[in-house]
Amino acid sequence: MNSAASPDFKHTVDLAIRHVGRFGLWAITLGGLAFLYLPIAILVVYSFNASRMNAVWRGFTLDWYRSLFAGVTESGVDVTNAQIWDALWNSLWVGGISTVVATILGTLVALALERFRFKGRNALEALLFLPIIIPDITMGISLLVLFSLLFQLLQTVLGVRLVLDLNTVMIGHITFNISYVAVTVRSRIAELDPALEEAAMDLGADELRTFWRVTLPLIFPGILSGALLAFTLSLDDFVITFFTAGVGSTTLPVFVYGMIKLAVTPAINAISTLMLLASLLIVLLSLALQRRST
Amino acid sequence: MNHAIELVNVSKTFRGQNNREFRAIEQLNLQIHDGEFFSLLGPSGCGKTTLLRMIAGFETPTAGEVVIHGEAMRDRPAFHRPVNTVFQNYALFPHLTVAENVAFGLEMDNLPKAQIRSRVGDVLALVKLNGLENRRPRQLSGGQQQRVALARALVKKPQVLLFDEPLGALDLKLRKAMQLELKHMQQQIGITFVYVTHDQEEALTMSNRIAVMSDGHILQVGTPTDIYEEPNCRFVADFIGESNFLIGQVIEQSMGGIVALIDGELTLSVPYEPEIPVGKIITLVIRPEKVTIHPDTSGENHGLRGTVKDVVYIGTDTRFVIQLTSRSELIVRRQNIHHGNLDTFTLGEQVQIRVAPNSIRVLEEGSLSPDIVQDTINTPPKSV
Numbered sequence: 001m002n003s004a005a006s007p008d009f010k011h012t013v014d015l016a017i018r019h020v021g022r023f024g025l026w027a028i029t030l031g032g033l034a035f036l037y038l039p040i041a042i043l044v045v046y047s048f049n050a051s052r053m054n055a056v057w058r059g060f061t062l063d064w065y066r067s068l069f070a071g072v073t074e075s076g077v078d079v080t081n082a083q084i085w086d087a088l089w090n091s092l093w094v095g096g097i098s099t100v101v102a103t104i105l106g107t108l109v110a111l112a113l114e115r116f117r118f119k120g121r122n123a124l125e126a127l128l129f130l131p132i133i134i135p136d137i138t139m140g141i142s143l144l145v146l147f148s149l150l151f152q153l154l155q156t157v158l159g160v161r162l163v164l165d166l167n168t169v170m171i172g173h174i175t176f177n178i179s180y181v182a183v184t185v186r187s188r189i190a191e192l193d194p195a196l197e198e199a200a201m202d203l204g205a206d207e208l209r210t211f212w213r214v215t216l217p218l219i220f221p222g223i224l225s226g227a228l229l230a231f232t233l234s235l236d237d238f239v240i241t242f243f244t245a246g247v248g249s250t251t252l253p254v255f256v257y258g259m260i261k262l263a264v265t266p267a268i269n270a271i272s273t274l275m276l277l278a279s280l281l282i283v284l285l286s287l288a289l290q291r292r293s294t
Numbered sequence: 295m296n297h298a299i300e301l302v303n304v305s306k307t308f309r310g311q312n313n314r315e316f317r318a319i320e321q322l323n324l325q326i327h328d329g330e331f332f333s334l335l336g337p338s339g340c341g342k343t344t345l346l347r348m349i350a351g352f353e354t355p356t357a358g359e360v361v362i363h364g365e366a367m368r369d370r371p372a373f374h375r376p377v378n379t380v381f382q383n384y385a386l387f388p389h390l391t392v393a394e395n396v397a398f399g400l401e402m403d404n405l406p407k408a409q410i411r412s413r414v415g416d417v418l419a420l421v422k423l424n425g426l427e428n429r430r431p432r433q434l435s436g437g438q439q440q441r442v443a444l445a446r447a448l449v450k451k452p453q454v455l456l457f458d459e460p461l462g463a464l465d466l467k468l469r470k471a472m473q474l475e476l477k478h479m480q481q482q483i484g485i486t487f488v489y490v491t492h493d494q495e496e497a498l499t500m501s502n503r504i505a506v507m508s509d510g511h512i513l514q515v516g517t518p519t520d521i522y523e524e525p526n527c528r529f530v531a532d533f534i535g536e537s538n539f540l541i542g543q544v545i546e547q548s549m550g551g552i553v554a555l556i557d558g559e560l561t562l563s564v565p566y567e568p569e570i571p572v573g574k575i576i577t578l579v580i581r582p583e584k585v586t587i588h589p590d591t592s593g594e595n596h597g598l599r600g601t602v603k604d605v606v607y608i609g610t611d612t613r614f615v616i617q618l619t620s621r622s623e624l625i626v627r628r629q630n631i632h633h634g635n636l637d638t639f640t641l642g643e644q645v646q647i648r649v650a651p652n653s654i655r656v657l658e659e660g661s662l663s664p665d666i667v668q669d670t671i672n673t674p675p676k677s678v
């Protein structure tokens with residue numbers, strides 16, 4: 001019984017070390033999470049702040065959200081809600097169309113790269129990664145230069161006068177989204193067992209029916225997550241939009257930036273919170289789709 | 295007899311990276327009869343899958359013709375060929391249920407819904423999968439997936455069914471059971487099965503005829519008995535079952551038999567009809583189970599003798615390694631019919647060996663090391 005004292009003591013020390021270790025692990029994890037999410041949390045909290053000043057907490061209110069929908073708050077602040085809704089609509093329109101176009105083209109590019117051996121395949125593959133790698137600002141400026149050259153040419157040759165507008169923004173978004181979609185879809189096609197398509201043909205399906213009945217359903221989760229990625233990227237994009245947008249064709253991020261230049265009101269917090277919520281929902285949806293398919 | 299499949303001078307060359315050519319199948323001719331269970335047997339990489347894929351229509355022959363039921367298949371895509379395939383890893387559609395997988399081929403033929411439903415039901419009953427209609431492939435065991443793959447091909451009622459190592463992924467017990475089941479099913483429905491395997495026991499168990507392949511060529515075609523009892527080359531004898539190879543030189547031919555000198559030490563008389571020049575190097579193939587060993591009590595100067603070099607008990611059999619000449623050993627297999635009632639032999643003991651001359655197979659191939667050839671010329675053989 002006496003000799004048991006020493007192992008007991010050792011046991012206590014072990015336990016203590018383990019507790020400290022566990023506490024340390026938690027502390028580091030929480031610290032990291034705080035660093036990542038504290039700014040966002042503050043943004044969300046202050047979107048409910050009754051004070052006009054971001055720094056002081058004056059109690060809970062839904063005024064800023066109300067102002068987005070009603071235009072005028074009890075305190076009489078006009079956040080030019082018609083413009084916000086225009087910008088939001090522009091964002092959704094650009095995001096929607098560019099997503100659809102980029103998804104179709106990106107999927108075709110992915111299929112071509114995975115399934116065919118053709119001249120210039122390696123070059124295409126390298127080019128595909130370019131829009132992902134090069135800085136947004138380079139991409140934005142090059143698009144701007146391209147558009148102005150093109151418009152100048154059209155004007156001198158055909159006498160048609162074109163200006164930057166929502167369509168140019170859309171083309172810009174399509175160019176970078178094709179790459180993201182193609183890369184996402186391609187990894188899905190690479191995982192696809194070629195024997196499955198052979199099995200379909202063996203059972204009497206021609207190329208077209210094999211594609212609709214076997215290939216497409218199996219790579220569809222990849223196409224969908226590519227599309228959701230493209231949509232979020234389009235909604236979030238600031239730099240490329242900034243360079244390719246014309247007067248009166250702003251998207252939500254560009255509009256919010258313009259508002260900040262005038263005054264930082266809690267209404268911006270409210271808009272940002274709503275944008276955060278929308279992005280979160282899309283990402284969750286995409287994750288859920290991917291999980292279901294594997 | 296009708297040919298279900300005929301391969302005429304078929305070659306397949308793959309062009310790999312940096313344009314290097316690789317000949318997977320070379321100038322191959324083969325006829326597969328209607329209604330037979332035919333196996334393509336050979337080691338991994340010998341071209342079995344390539345051959346099967348050319349029949350199915352997934353590869354185009356570089357030269358030659360694939361003929362199915364009298365019709366040349368050139369330019370006929372896989373989806374228009376009267377054959378169906380059971381794939382190596384089953385290739386079941388993961389997004390479809392068992393019933394949908396099986397119905398797929400019938401839907402491609404645009405059959406009416408009611409007919410599809412009844413045929414799917416019938417074939418699922420045939421492969422004993424009733425009740426699993428609504429499962430997805432990943433919710434099935436390996437054996438069940440194998441049955442779905444079989445049902446999916448069978449439901450099309452093809453004239454020829456192709457199998458690419460379909461049992462490779464199953465455990466030994468299940469594999470043995472499925473071998474017999476497939477064989478019985480083939481006898482029952484009477485269609486042609488072309489079966490690719492690298493497992494010689496599997497091929498012997500199931501087939502009416504076997505083609506033994508090596509390096510893109512067919513070495514021998516025949517019934518399991520032909521292939522085992524009368525291999526036409528050393529590769530076949532070595533690949534199918536176990537063999538002893540004794541290399542020797544013909545020193546005499548007379549009356550439908552030859553006398554061969556083994557390793558310049560030992561003479562053997564074996565029956566052999568074809569004309570063969572004296573001096574020709576030959577290989578004698580002796581199956582281990584066709585040899586018996588006996589205590590060397592006779593004292594006669596007659597028959598073969600050797601010394602026991604090794605004894606290995608392996609349950610059903612005991613294997614003896616006998617030193618026959620200074621260069622050659624002979625493996626002998628004895629079935630353990632009785633227990634404790636058999637002759638025992640000790641290491642180093644001299645024993646008598648008996649083998650019926652007509653169970654020794656003569657192959658006109660092989661090479662001797664030069665010093666033995668010298669010996670043969672200079673010194674007369676010992677005795678027999």
Ligand SMILES: Nc1ncnc2c1ncn2[C@@H]1O[C@H](COP(=O)(O)OP(=O)(O)O)[C@@H](O)[C@H]1O
Nearest residue numbers: 308310316318337338339340341342343344345
């Ligand atoms: N698509 C291909 N491209 C290049 N070489 C191939 C291709 N398919 C098979 N081969 C080669 O052909 C040979 C035979 O292959 P295969 O028919 O699969 O053999 P087995 O089925 O008998 O194991 C192998 O050496 C393999 O590497």
Ligand SMILES: [Mg+2]
Nearest residue numbers: 339342343344
């Ligand atoms: Mg193979």
